[in-house]
Structures are given as structure tokens and as C-alpha cells.
Amino acid sequence: MRSPRGPVRLALAAVLLALSALTGGCSSGGGSPVVVLGPWTGAEGEAFTSVLRQLSRGSGHRYVYQGTRSLRETLVAQLAADAPPDVAILNSIGELTEYAAQNKLKPLDEAAAERAFPPWSPTLMVEGRRRTYWVPLKVDLKSLVWSRTGSPGGDPAWCVGMAAQATSGWPGTDWVEDILLHQAGPATYTQWATGRLDWAGSPAVKRAFTTWAGLLEARGKRSQRAIESSLTMSFWGTPDPDHPDGDARGLLGGSQPGCTHEHQASFVRYLYAPRDDIRVEPAARFLGGSPTYKKAFEVSGDMAAVLTDSPGAQELVRRLTSEEGRQEWSKAAEPHLRPFFPDATDPQPDDNPVAQEIASYLTHDADTLCFDASDVMPPVLRDAFYRAVLEYFRSPTAATLRTILAQLETVRTQIAATDTPRGVRRPTDICHLSGPAGD
Incomplete structure (x- = not known):
């Protein structure tokens, strides 16, 4: 009996091709379509589509891009329909590990795996x-x-803006992770992120939460109104009333009057790039950490994985991570949207001093780079972590902290007691010495 996967897969590709033709999302080139699912929409999606169009020339394939803000939900639905994209671009090592354990991912061929830079691409056993x-x-x-x-x-x-639809809370987990990294160091951070540290029994975890509460209390805005505002506002902030297109202006752009500092990753620069009164600096001096760890940084990434046996999928990953592919991407993006890449030999944004400073830490000035802890955790634990920081933000009391840490420890132990399918061992090499010492 013929599997229904073929017709479903072809139907999905046909729908994406039709949609892409209307939106400019279909790359040129003949041959079978290679479907890519990713997180970029708007101007970022347009730049990525342009890169696919360039790379399709001479490849014998058509590269079809589907960008969505609901990436996990979309991929789960496609997997359930047995119609996965050929390539998926995800930011969660925890999710990727689960898909590998479920035999949903294909190991990358040797040529594609050559650009598996640590700590973004730990190998799996x-x-x-x-x-x-x-x-x-x-x-x-x-x-x-x-x-x-x-x-x-x-x-x-x-x-502080904690809202993000299905992932509300992640700005708070970023705070707790960063504080723990700088107070306890990469070794303890790695144990915690990879499920080998007791949430409720670890002084380092408790201290990270209480330090975060103390820092936010110092802003003098713990009124109920301020709390609710932060819980319902994202890092995008509110639309700029003076901008004809109503573009978001970020939290520093007036969305939260009176605030002066924002703890946020490098991607927020596209909100502030047109301004010359916004500066960036390492977070270490604000976090009550040890001078030993002042040059440790958290990082995140958008990682490409192959989900089908299409030869075009492996080839596309090779092309996207090649010198040519990254140069094309850098050229295609607007200056303030140019991506950062993991290797100093790749083109880095240089449109302003802020971008240059960020690139310098990524490529050689940091001592240690550690992957975002919540994105290393299994999705069930990560989502519980999101909810926990929202609860603690609402009520940063000792009683609340005891309750949420006990709940998180219960989730951790339940996961630890579950056998991972296919004998997959979760990655532990999530921190990497950067600069000359780690090259």
C-alpha cells in the first residue's frame, strides 16, 4: 500500500510554492523543491528569501521558504501530518535533541557538519x-x-517586558541564567542547564532568583500597575506614534517611561540601530557576579537541521553555511538586520559601533561562550521555567520561590527518570572557551 506521506508532502510543497509566489518567498531555479521552515518574517524573511534565490542558481533545486512566528507549533503539526519540511531552523537545543531521539532528524553529512561551531552545535551520542x-x-x-x-x-x-505569546517569560529566564553564569561560573551553569543540578537544593539557583528580584526592586517600580505593564509588554515595546508606519520603538524608546537600562540580547539592536543615543555594554558588572567570570557570555542561535532524505537538503545546509552563503546573506539584509555569524572569518555587521562591539565579543573578546540554558533544557522543563519566572515576577517572596523551585525540581526528576529513546545522551558541552584559548 502506498504511504500517504508522498501526496501530503507534495500538497504541502504546492501550497508553499503558491504562497511564496505571491509573497516573493520562492527562490528561482528548477528541479524538486526543498522546503525550509524558519523563524524569520518581514524584512528578515525577505533577506533570507533573497539568499535562497541566489543559492538556488546552478543547484538544480528550488528553495521554498516558509517563515512563521509560531515555529514550534507549525513544525509539530507538520511532523504529525508526516509532512516535515526538508530543513528546519530552530533555536532550541532541547527541542532538536528530542527530535533526534525520535528519529526525526538526519545526521548531517561530513561537509555540512564542518561548520558545527561550539557551543551552538554540540554533538549527540x-x-x-x-x-x-x-x-x-x-x-x-x-x-x-x-x-x-x-x-x-x-x-x-x-x-522589563515579559510577554511573548506562547513563550512569555523568556526575558525573565534570560536574567536568571545570566546571573547564575556570572555568579557561579560555567561549570555550575552547565550542570544546571543540562539537568544535573537540584533546583530546590542549589544555593546558586536560589541566589540567582533573589539577585534578579533585588535588581528589579531597585528600579522602584514594583507597583501593581508597573508589574502588570511588564507582564503584558514585549521587548518590542509600543508603536512609535511619530513614525508613519507605527514601528515598534523598543522599551528604551519610550514604551516604559522612566526606565534607563534593558537586559537584552544582540537581536534587539534592530530596534535601536537608527538611534545614536543608545549604547551597549557587557552585563557582568550589573549582576553581582565574580570578576573571574566577567568575560563569560550567554549566546543563542538559529540552527539548521535536516528532516528528510532529500539530497538537496544537505546541500542547502552546506551552501547556507559556506563563505559564499554568509556573504550573500550579509549583503541581502538591511544594515541593521545583518546577521552575526559564529566564526571570525565570516562577515560580521559593521554598520555602527554597537554592531562592531557585539561582533568583537562573539568572535574573540569573550573568554567563554555558553549556550542559552533554557534553550538547552527539554521543552517541558523550559516551559515550566518560563511559567515559574512569571509567577516569581508577580510575587518575589521567599514562599513563592520555595514553591516554584520545588515544582521545577519535580519536573527535572521526572525527566531524569524517563529513558531517552534510541539511547540518545543529552549534550553536556554547552560552554566553550572563546578567543585564542579556545580556537
Whole structure:
């Protein structure tokens, strides 16, 4: 009996091709379509589509891009329909590990795996064999603080936006992760992120939460109104009433009057790039950490994984991570949207001093780069972490902290007691010495 997968797969490709033809999302070129699912929409999606169009020439394939803000939900639905994209671009090592354990991912061929830079692409041990299942396409630096030049001295007045639809809470987990990294160091951070540290019993975890609460309390805005505003506002902020298109202006752009500093990753620069009164600096000095770890940084990334046996999928990953592919991407993007790449030999944004400073930390000035802890965790634990920081933000009391840490520890132990399918061992090499010492 013929599997229904073929017709479903062809129907999906036909729909995407029709949609892409209307939106400019279909790359030129003949041959069978290679469907790519990714997180970029708007101007970012247009730039990525342009790259696919360039790379399709001479490939014998048509590259079809589907960009969505609901990436996990879309991919889960496509997998359930047995109609996955050929290539998916995800930012969660935890999700990617689960897909590999479920035999949903294809190991990358040797040529595609050559650009598997640490800590973005830890290898997986699957049935006794060490394999590479994904590589970073673009990356971001976390552990950054943005502020207005000329901000008054004293304690920062922190901008906080916790909302993000299905992933509300992640700005809070970023805070807790960054504090723990700088207070306890990469070794403890790695144990915690990879499920080998007791949430409720670890002094380092408790201290990270209480330090975060103390920093936010110092902003003097713990009124119920301020709390609710932060819980319902994202890092995008509110639309700029003076801008004809109503573009978001970021939290420092007036969305939260009176705030002076924002803890956010490098991707937020596209909100502030047109301004010359916004500066960026490492977050370490704000976090109450040890001087030993002042040059440690969290990072995140958008990683490409192959989900089908299409030869065009492996070839596309090779092309996207090649020098040519990254140069094309950098040229295609608007200056403030040019991506950061994991290797110093790749083109880095140089449109302004802020971009140059961020690139310098990513490629050689940081001592240690550690992958975003919540994105390393299994999705069930990550989502519980999101909910926990929202609860603690609402009520940063000792009783609340005991409750949420006990709940998170229950989730962790339940996951630890579950056998991972196919003998997949979750990655532990999520921190990497950067610069000359780690090259």
C-alpha cells in the first residue's frame, strides 16, 4: 500500500510554492523543491528569501521558504501530518535533541557538519555513535545591557517586558541564567542547564532568583500597575506614534517611561540601530557576579537541521553555511538586520559601533561562550521555567520561590527518570572557551 506521506508532502510543497509566489518567498531555479521552515518574517524573511534565490542558481533545486512566528507549533503539526519540511531552523537545543531521539532528524553529512561551531552545535551520542545533527546559521550574543547615553548615575531603572505569546517569560529566564553564569561560573551553569543540578537544593539557583528580584526592586517600580505593564509588554515595546508606519520603538524608546537600562540580547539592536543615543555594554558588572567570570557570555542561535532524505537538503545546509552563503546573506539584509555569524572569518555587521562591539565579543573578546540554558533544557522543563519566572515576577517572596523551585525540581526528576529513546545522551558541552584559548 502506498504511504500517504508522498501526496501530503507534495500538497504541502504546492501550497508553499503558491504562497511564496505571491509573497516573493520562492527562490528561482528548477528541479524538486526543498522546503525550509524558519523563524524569520518581514524584512528578515525577505533577506533570507533573497539568499535562497541566489543559492538556488546552478543547484538544480528550488528553495521554498516558509517563515512563521509560531515555529514550534507549525513544525509539530507538520511532523504529525508526516509532512516535515526538508530543513528546519530552530533555536532550541532541547527541542532538536528530542527530535533526534525520535528519529526525526538526519545526521548531517561530513561537509555540512564542518561548520558545527561550539557551543551552538554540540554533538549527540546516538546508539553509541557521536553525530552532528545541526549547525548554526546565525547567532546572537546575550549577557548585554542597553542604555541611553547620559543616563543618570546610581541604580539602573530597568526596562522589563515579559510577554511573548506562547513563550512569555523568556526575558525573565534570560536574567536568571545570566546571573547564575556570572555568579557561579560555567561549570555550575552547565550542570544546571543540562539537568544535573537540584533546583530546590542549589544555593546558586536560589541566589540567582533573589539577585534578579533585588535588581528589579531597585528600579522602584514594583507597583501593581508597573508589574502588570511588564507582564503584558514585549521587548518590542509600543508603536512609535511619530513614525508613519507605527514601528515598534523598543522599551528604551519610550514604551516604559522612566526606565534607563534593558537586559537584552544582540537581536534587539534592530530596534535601536537608527538611534545614536543608545549604547551597549557587557552585563557582568550589573549582576553581582565574580570578576573571574566577567568575560563569560550567554549566546543563542538559529540552527539548521535536516528532516528528510532529500539530497538537496544537505546541500542547502552546506551552501547556507559556506563563505559564499554568509556573504550573500550579509549583503541581502538591511544594515541593521545583518546577521552575526559564529566564526571570525565570516562577515560580521559593521554598520555602527554597537554592531562592531557585539561582533568583537562573539568572535574573540569573550573568554567563554555558553549556550542559552533554557534553550538547552527539554521543552517541558523550559516551559515550566518560563511559567515559574512569571509567577516569581508577580510575587518575589521567599514562599513563592520555595514553591516554584520545588515544582521545577519535580519536573527535572521526572525527566531524569524517563529513558531517552534510541539511547540518545543529552549534550553536556554547552560552554566553550572563546578567543585564542579556545580556537
